Amino acid sequence: MKENVVVIGAGIAGIQASLDLADMGFSVHLIEKTPSIGGHMAQLDKTFPTNDCSMCILSPKMIMCAEHENITLHTYSEVDSIAGDFPRFKVGIREKARYIDLNRCTGCGDCVAKCPSKVPSEFEEGLSIRKAIYLPFPQAVPRKMTIDAENCRKIKDNKCGVCLKVCQAGAVDYDQKGRIVELDAAVIVIATGFDLMDATALPQFGYGICKDVVSSMQFERILSASGPTGGHLVRPSDDKEPVNLAFVQCVGSRDAKNHLYCSSVCCMYATKESILATEHAPDVKITIFYMDMRAVGKGFQEFVQRAKKSHGVRYVRSRPAKVQQANGDNGVLVSYETPGMTGEPVSEEYDMLILCPALLPSSSTREIAKMLDMELDDDGFFRTPDIRYPTDSSKKGILICGFSGAPMDIPDSVSQASGVAARTAELLSGGDR
Amino acid sequence: MTDDNFEPNIIAFTCTWCGYPSANLAGVNKIDYPANVKIIRVMCSGSVDPAVVMQALERGADGIIIIGCLIDNCHYVEGNKNAEERADRLKRLLNVLGLDSKRIRTEWINASERVKFANAMREFVDEIRELGPAPHIPAPKRKELTSEEIKKEISRIIEDTGAFDCVECGKCTSVCPVARFDTEFAPRTIVLRSMEGITDNLANDKDIWTCSTCEMCNSMCPYKVNYSGFIQGLRGTAMQLSNSPVCSQGGLIQSAIRIMAGADLKQNRLDWVTEDLEIAEKGDVFYFVGCLPHFDAIFADREYLELTRTAQSAVKLMNAAGIKPAVSNEERCCGHDLVWSGDEENFLKLMDKNLELVKNSGAKKVVFTCPECIRTFEMDYKDFAEDIDFEIVHISDLLVQLIDEGKLSLPSMADEIIATYHDSCRLGRHMGIYDSPRSLIESAGMKLVEMENTREKSACCGVSAWLSCNSAAMRMQLERLEEAKKTGAEVMLTFCPKCRIHLSCAANEELPFDRERVNIITKDLTVALAELLEGK
Numbered sequence: 001m002k003e004n005v006v007v008i009g010a011g012i013a014g015i016q017a018s019l020d021l022a023d024m025g026f027s028v029h030l031i032e033k034t035p036s037i038g039g040h041m042a043q044l045d046k047t048f049p050t051n052d053c054s055m056c057i058l059s060p061k062m063i064m065c066a067e068h069e070n071i072t073l074h075t076y077s078e079v080d081s082i083a084g085d086f087p088r089f090k091v092g093i094r095e096k097a098r099y100i101d102l103n104r105c106t107g108c109g110d111c112v113a114k115c116p117s118k119v120p121s122e123f124e125e126g127l128s129i130r131k132a133i134y135l136p137f138p139q140a141v142p143r144k145m146t147i148d149a150e151n152c153r154k155i156k157d158n159k160c161g162v163c164l165k166v167c168q169a170g171a172v173d174y175d176q177k178g179r180i181v182e183l184d185a186a187v188i189v190i191a192t193g194f195d196l197m198d199a200t201a202l203p204q205f206g207y208g209i210c211k212d213v214v215s216s217m218q219f220e221r222i223l224s225a226s227g228p229t230g231g232h233l234v235r236p237s238d239d240k241e242p243v244n245l246a247f248v249q250c251v252g253s254r255d256a257k258n259h260l261y262c263s264s265v266c267c268m269y270a271t272k273e274s275i276l277a278t279e280h281a282p283d284v285k286i287t288i289f290y291m292d293m294r295a296v297g298k299g300f301q302e303f304v305q306r307a308k309k310s311h312g313v314r315y316v317r318s319r320p321a322k323v324q325q326a327n328g329d330n331g332v333l334v335s336y337e338t339p340g341m342t343g344e345p346v347s348e349e350y351d352m353l354i355l356c357p358a359l360l361p362s363s364s365t366r367e368i369a370k371m372l373d374m375e376l377d378d379d380g381f382f383r384t385p386d387i388r389y390p391t392d393s394s395k396k397g398i399l400i401c402g403f404s405g406a407p408m409d410i411p412d413s414v415s416q417a418s419g420v421a422a423r424t425a426e427l428l429s430g431g432d433r
Numbered sequence: 434m435t436d437d438n439f440e441p442n443i444i445a446f447t448c449t450w451c452g453y454p455s456a457n458l459a460g461v462n463k464i465d466y467p468a469n470v471k472i473i474r475v476m477c478s479g480s481v482d483p484a485v486v487m488q489a490l491e492r493g494a495d496g497i498i499i500i501g502c503l504i505d506n507c508h509y510v511e512g513n514k515n516a517e518e519r520a521d522r523l524k525r526l527l528n529v530l531g532l533d534s535k536r537i538r539t540e541w542i543n544a545s546e547r548v549k550f551a552n553a554m555r556e557f558v559d560e561i562r563e564l565g566p567a568p569h570i571p572a573p574k575r576k577e578l579t580s581e582e583i584k585k586e587i588s589r590i591i592e593d594t595g596a597f598d599c600v601e602c603g604k605c606t607s608v609c610p611v612a613r614f615d616t617e618f619a620p621r622t623i624v625l626r627s628m629e630g631i632t633d634n635l636a637n638d639k640d641i642w643t644c645s646t647c648e649m650c651n652s653m654c655p656y657k658v659n660y661s662g663f664i665q666g667l668r669g670t671a672m673q674l675s676n677s678p679v680c681s682q683g684g685l686i687q688s689a690i691r692i693m694a695g696a697d698l699k700q701n702r703l704d705w706v707t708e709d710l711e712i713a714e715k716g717d718v719f720y721f722v723g724c725l726p727h728f729d730a731i732f733a734d735r736e737y738l739e740l741t742r743t744a745q746s747a748v749k750l751m752n753a754a755g756i757k758p759a760v761s762n763e764e765r766c767c768g769h770d771l772v773w774s775g776d777e778e779n780f781l782k783l784m785d786k787n788l789e790l791v792k793n794s795g796a797k798k799v800v801f802t803c804p805e806c807i808r809t810f811e812m813d814y815k816d817f818a819e820d821i822d823f824e825i826v827h828i829s830d831l832l833v834q835l836i837d838e839g840k841l842s843l844p845s846m847a848d849e850i851i852a853t854y855h856d857s858c859r860l861g862r863h864m865g866i867y868d869s870p871r872s873l874i875e876s877a878g879m880k881l882v883e884m885e886n887t888r889e890k891s892a893c894c895g896v897s898a899w900l901s902c903n904s905a906a907m908r909m910q911l912e913r914l915e916e917a918k919k920t921g922a923e924v925m926l927t928f929c930p931k932c933r934i935h936l937s938c939a940a941n942e943e944l945p946f947d948r949e950r951v952n953i954i955t956k957d958l959t960v961a962l963a964e965l966l967e968g969k
Contacts, residue, residue: 204653254600255655291600319602321653337603337612341626343619345612 002027002070003428006091006185008079008368011039013402013413014191015061020421021189022070029183030065031074031093033364034122036140037062039193043123043217045224047410048272049303055139055226062141076146078364080180082372086397087186087428097178099147099155100133104171107135107143111163111172119151121228125218127236128228133163133172138226145171187397187424190382191417192364194403197252197259197357205251205355206323210332211237212352213323216247216269219354223276233280235352237330241281242351246334247274248320249290253358261379264407266356267294271307273354278311287314287350289336297409323353365404372398381406391420399423441495441561443470445554446486448478450508452500454544459551466551467558470498477501478539479512483523484683486537490527491688493569496536496561498553503541513541518734525730530689531698533564568696573778576673583632583670590666591627598656599624605650605660610893611643614905618643620650620660627667635674641667642678643901645909646773647858647893661863665773672775680774681902682731687774689727690766694779694786702726703762705741710748713759719796719823720747720758721787721810723803724766728930735937739960740930746963747802747828753966754832754841759794767809773898784814791823798824800831802959804859804929811864827860828959829869829928836876843965846878853882853922854958855913855936856891857929870958874926877965882920884913892916894932895939902935910939914951926958933957 005021007014010032018028030037041047042062044054065071080092117132130136132151135143153160154174164172196217199207206213212235214222225231235242247270252258267290274286293315295301307313322335332353337343361380369376375383375394382400386392391399401420402413447453453474459466475481478501486497499520501513517539524534540553578586591597605620606612612619623640626632635641641664650660668678680687692698705726706712712720725740732738744760751758768783791799801807804827811825835841852874860866867888874881886892892913895906914936917925927933933955940951 250602250655256598256657257655291602317601318607319600319604319655321604321607335607337606337619337621339601339603341622343603343606343612343621344616345607345609345619 003087003186004029004184005187005189005424006031006089006183007189007191009039009191009193009364009402009404010037010065010073010075011191011193011402011413012041012058012061012410013193013417014039014189015058015065016414016417017189017191017401017420018065018071019061019068020418021424022068024421024425026070026424028071029074029091029093029185030071031077031079033076033078034136035076035098035144035146036136036142037065037073037075038137038139038141040217041410042137042139043125043220045220045227046272046276048268049297049299051272051275059139062139066141073142074181075142079368079371082188089185089188089397091183091185091188093181093183095179095181097149097176098144099149099152099172099174099176100145101171101173101176102142102144104169105144106169106171107145108168109135110166110168111145114162114166116160116162117151117153119148124221124228125215127218127221147172186428187399189399189401189420189424190368190393190404191400191402192362192368192404194359195362197360199251199355199357202252202258204322205248205320206325206332206353207355210323210325210353212242212330212332214352214354216266216273216354216356219273220269223273223280231280233277233284235330241284243284244350245274245277245284245286245352245354246350247286247288247354247356249288249356250319251355251357254291255358259358259360259379261407262294263356263359264294265359265409268297268300268303268409270354270356271304271313274313275307275311278313285312285314287316289316289318289320289334291317291319297411359403359407361404374398389423391416391423397427439562439566441469441558441566442493443467443496443498443554443558443561444489444494445470445472446475446478446481446497446499447472448501448508448512449474449476451502451506451542451544452478455500455542455546455550458545458547462547464547464551466554469558470554477507477509477512478516479507479509479514481516481519482683483519484685484688486523487685487688490532490536490567491570491692492572495564495567496538496557498538498540498557500540500542500550500553503543506543522730522733525733526689526727528701529704529726529730530692531700532567532692535560535564536567568692568698570691570695573672573776575675578670578673580632583635583674584630586670587627587632587635587667590663590670594659594663594666595656596624596628596658596660596663599628599658600656601625602655604653604655608649608653610647610649610909611645611905614908615643615903620644623667624658624660624663635667635671636676638671638676641671645858645893645895645897645901645906647897648862649890649893652862652889668773668775669777678774678900681896681899684899686727686731686899687770687776690768690771690783691776691779693765694768694771694782700762702764703760705744706748706760707745710745711752711757712748713757714761715795716757716759717795717797718751718756718758719791719794719799720744720751720760721767721799721801721803721806722760722764723801723806723930725803725930727766728934732934735934738933738937743802743930743957743959746957746959747800749963749966750828750832750841750959751800754835758800759796761790761794763790767806768813769805769809770898772809772813774900780813781817784817788814788818788821796823798826800826800828802828802928804857804864805931808859808863827864827866827869827928829866829873832962833869833872843877843962844968846965850879850924851882851922852879852924852926853884853917853920854887855884855917855925855927855932855955856888857927857932858891858893858897860928861891862889870926870928873958873962877962882922884916884920886916894929894935896931896935906935907939907942910936911944911951914940914953918951918953922953924954924956924961926956926961928958930957
């Protein structure tokens, strides 16, 4: 009999762990709270330091997950309960009602075209809209619609109902109820990933105040060919191409008043986004306000050198203290101190400002830790107390991979995910040193 | 107190045109006058800085006589009138301090009036002999520090204030109000120099005195470096190396404070207590008035400040809520200005005296109107003294509490006044008191409009601890006034007497632009509330 392994979180770490475990012959249940697997990596345009297309790497893996005979996807689902101990956990999975019969929906999109209810798209970081019945992004897996009950006029006010009418497959079911699936699991893998810190909490950086201040994830979408601007580099206030761009690193991270730790990937993705921006718009001038250049990894330092030499990216070692609206509605005024021994306060105008906010352990991390009575460290990451087994949590049989254990980039998350698969096999084969 | 053998030490400042020639002529004519008199020639009696007079008294002079031309005969038209007016203010200050105001005298003597000169000297020396010696305050002790010791001391300061965590991000300089106008000054580089062990220049580093310690940097620092504490520490060490600041008012106020620290004089601090005010000698609630009476004397030429009215108003408000606060004539300066100008020795003397005083009053709660006094008790005293068992409360918090408990009610204002509130650095960023003042303004039925930079971001009044009053400070002051004016408010309310002194100073200078831009009344919030109570 194949043993069950539950993987919580279907970002790149969860996907990789699931695939490896499934290939080993375990029966994997992959739980994802959003309608599609893929996680944050699906939102990225390119990956550093090679500028490979992110979706081109991820998408095949997503499809493999869906097609693998040993993987059961539980999307739009959350962990309801976990009880028991290694190797006999009992997991309750709450599959939320998506008001769509997954067996019938073909993903054709007729319903989306007709749906009158518009909501900011989570996948596009609020830069464009989606409908109340939606596919989060074109490559979503499973390619099935979801009705977001909060914004559906039929479910909320019993008006409309147009999707039911247009659906030729008869997949829409407004009376669908969520259900709880009970499972036995030998091992639980946690890969709950990260959330971006809400930069409106730091008004000094002007996020949410000045139109042309965006988060790095929003900028990633702006750069993406499939993004809200179709890959055209434009700023939000007037849809014009910016000439002067600036990045601010360590927004809320490496900050004793917010999050003391380093988010570890921002130096590199800011460099990546800078290079991409200059490729989209060759005349654009880029400044990165950084604290310490943390280019720790194969080819990373070379990547930064390339940004400086071939793409003219200007790195300024300073942390802006004030971001204001520049004259008029467009652009921003950034105040910072010039580095070196003769520090001078200066203000410079930029057409657009990109903030690199702290990456926090995702909100699910806390919920799951509470459910399992697991230890988190001071920064809210899962504790992995044994240095010999870096994916072991404080509880036996519960393994951690990816950003929920520590800040890390995609390659590290992937190798940790594979590590988790190997560790699962080791634990279940009786090997436990 | 008169010692039979006491010979007073007299300094005579004589003007070059009449005072000095009259002395000269007395000598040439062999007219006797006491040898106690040491003559210092100045160009004009009007050029004698009050600070110099105060310093002479502090460091061993028993009496000061200023001699100028006859009134209306001054070679510089009105120099002697200025001298007279300054002497009057100084006399007021001496009176508050408990030094006899007779110790300062002005005489107007014509160049030929040699007998008058000699008589004046004789009379003055006799009078001072009668008064006895003035307290002689020794100069603060200096330690000879080796460069090893300096390094060690700086390391300790870096450790204590968390400056070691500095990542040189420069947020401090970007928000520093001084750095905006003084390009030489950059807070980050001061830390950087210290961290890199560049300590040789501490003996003549002027930057450490330029900081206004407003803590804008502290509030911004991502690594919670206590920058103001760092500066306070460096100043103490710099003082040991004889690096001293250029004080505004020539150091007059620091002198006065050192006299309070070093001498046990019978002060006259309570002249502001009028008959309608109910005060006690002892009791649960002690009201720490601070240096308002001294400032009233020093800034007597700016009648509109009416600083002791703050104290009267505070007592009135407390009386209205049934509190009869204890106030004391024995109170001393809290020492704020000394600890921030590097003089820890005299600061500690003041602290001991004040803590003893509060202890003896039996108070369980000490109420403050002055933001500097409360910061000094709450932070600096608690750093140095262990047994502080009384509650430290600002009047704004107290009044809000009394209103909430129904013990005090403020009548509503007949015509709604539009007011803006200036958070002083000590009350705001240092103490974190932002809400109570605003809540009081609203309870009083005033319409509160906020300035662009408010609460944690409140702009600085430019000067702290009477150090580094310069053109950058003035620009900060004018900018703040302009900001207040822009709100459309009729009045700018604040709790800090010094903010009012500094802001009004800039507003009354000659300005290169239309005065209307900065023309806004500044008023003490305590006074405004008490006026409301009286139905004004």
